[in-house]
Amino acid sequence: MFDADALNHADYAYAKKKEGKIRLLAVLLVLLYITFTVGFFLLCYLSRLIPFFAVAPLFLWILVYFTWRYVSYDIYYTFESGTLTFYRRTGKKTKRGDKILLTLRVQETEGAYDGGDPREERAATDGKFYDFSSSRHAEATVLLRFAEDGRGAAVLFDVTPRVRELIRSFAPHVYFTK
Secondary structure (H helix, E strand, O other): OOOHHHHOEEEEEEEOOOOOHHHHHHHHHHHHHHHHHHHHHHHHHHOOOHHHHHHHHHHHHHHHHHHHHHOOOEEEEEEEOOEEEEEEEOOOOOOOOEEEEEEEEHHHOOEEEEOOOHHHHHHHOOOOEEEEOOOOOOOOEEEEEEEEOOEEEEEEEEOOHHHHHHHHHHOOOOOOOO
């Protein structure tokens, strides 16, 4: 049987590389973990509560469990009948695991371009800039320009040939440089 919705649907997920702010946050979190562990051991030693050394790994595991998700996550997007929805997946595929970052109707975009350097694109955008690319040096990225709150905005993301084809079919007015 022919399924028309299958022709208008695509999804793609990729891991966000640890670069820039994410790398800085990861280094700061590792320093926090080390500081917490040393501080906890010192507190236990100075207060003569040496048996509490045994719970230090448990406390450290709890700290890592609730904080590392901010530096280790995947970007996931779906293209469904002309609507691009970007998610941040921080762990298991659960109701709380996926956070919607942006929903965008492709028909309302002002243009689509093969992405370049995110820093240059950010400087050229007068509004909000969403960088959902996997890396600064990702090969197949697309920059979509759109209006948000009366100002120009842009989103940069990794693209597959299937999604590129769907964007062209739903928004023929946009232009790809490649």
